[in-house]
Amino acid sequence: MTHQEASRSIFKEIQIISKDIKAKYPILQNQDAIGMGILLTSSAMILLAMYGYLTGYVNVWVTMLWIAFWTSFLHELEHDLIHYLYFKKSPFWHNFMMLGVWIFRPMTVSPWYRRYLHLHHHKYSGTVSDLEERIVTNGEKWGLLRAFIMPDQILSVVLRSPWLYPEVRKMEKEGKFTQEEVKNIWRIVFSGFLPVGIPLHLMWYAFALCYLALGIDGLLGLNMAFPAEMFSFLAFSKPFIVLLVAPNLFRHFCLHFITSNLHYYGDVEKGNILExxxxxNVWWTFPFQLFCFNFGTTHAIHHFFVQETFYIRQLTAKKAVEVLKKHGVRHNDLGTFKRANRYHES
Ligand SMILES: [Zn+2]
Ligand SMILES: [Zn+2]
Structure with a gap:
């Protein structure tokens, strides 16, 4: 069986599993309403935690983990929206949801811009132009740099720009990116994180540097005289860090750790979805999966059967994973950590 035949067969088998579950639970046919319901419920849960923290009822750690958990639903919704799975024929409600999934996840690129990156990812997964995955460190050798930049897309691009920038220019020259695509990339770099993402990142870096200075001062017993403005800034920024920055960076770490190691990079045969x-979903990845909606189990299914919502993919995962394994999709290949995500040994 060729890989094209295997992919077609996987598609058909998963389509049947999907149809079966929708026939068994007809409520699942109300896709738009379910999507909107998940958006409103997740947003309400996040607002509840924010209220609880700001009024002193909920502890800082519970708040951060709770928000991180619910923003993982919003991430999945965003991905479904990118594939036009909700309100395809009602642009107003579709864009309302696109905005809704971004509000509590402002440290990510705008969903409207991410659509370009993600659809490109489906076409060129595992190749040098698959920037969506490369930005979250897919294909990099494991080390301190990879761990450090994993949750933060801006640091990832800025710190790796000495080699990413020439690569993009080279791909443009080789025709791997059209001029339109290069324009899209620049648009994402310069305005994809506006209006909230860039100020929030800058606030976070300043906050971290202040605490680093205080920590060094305390450790070395220097007793430096820090300006009062610094403490006002720390007091002002703390709610933003607790309610938006920390939950999202933590969730990014979980999601990016899983996604960047489940995708292969560099030697994937062109068009071969199996590779x-x-x-x-090895047992010790459970804490990560908890904050990325079991991404490690379900994302491979998505590559074969794109037009399914995340919650149905979850419901059908057990059977669908068996289909994938039967056709040779790898399962818990931990060698990927040593091979910098290459599919083959060398
Ligand atoms: Zn997708
Ligand atoms: Zn993917």
């Missing part, structure tokens, strides 16, 4: 991903 693009693996199922990554």
């Amino acid at each position: 693009q991903t693996q199922i990554l």
Whole structure:
């Protein structure tokens, strides 16, 4: 069986599993309403935690983990929206949801811009132009740099720009990116994180540097005289850090750790979906999966059967994973950590 035949067969088998579950639970047919319901419920849960923290009822750690958990639903909704799975024929409600999934996840690129990156990812998964995955460190050798930049897309691009920038220019020259695509990339770099993402990142870096200075001062017993403005800034920024920055960076770390290691990079055969991903759900990844909606189990299914919502993919995962394994999709290939996500040994 060729890889094209295997992919077609996987598609058909998963389509049947999907149809079966919708026939068994007809309520699942109300896709738009379910999507909107998940958006409103997740947003309400996040607002509840914010209220609880600001009024002193909820502890800082519970608040951060709770918000991180619910923003993972918003991430999944955003991905479904990118594939036009909700309100396809009602642009107003579709864009309302696109905005809704971004509000509590402002440290990510705008969903309207991410659509370009993500659809490109489906076409060129595992190749040098798959920037969506490369930005979250897919394909990098494991080390301190990879761990450090994993949750932060801005640091990831800025710190790796000495080699990413020439690569993009080279791809443009080789025709791997059209001029329109290069324009899209620049648009994402310069305005994809506006209006909230850039100020929030800058606030976070300043906050971290202040605490680093205080920590060094305390450790070395220097007793430096820090300006009063610094303490006012720390007091002002703390709610933003607790309610928006920390939950999102923590969730990004979980999601990016899973996604960047389940996708293969660099030597994936062109158009061979079987080689693009693996199922990554070994037991110790559970804490990560908890904050990325079991992404490690379900994302490989998505590469074969794109037009399904995340919650149905979750409901059908057990059977669908068996289909994937039967056709040779890898399962818990931990060698990927040593191979910098290459599919083959060398
Ligand atoms: Zn997708
Ligand atoms: Zn993917």
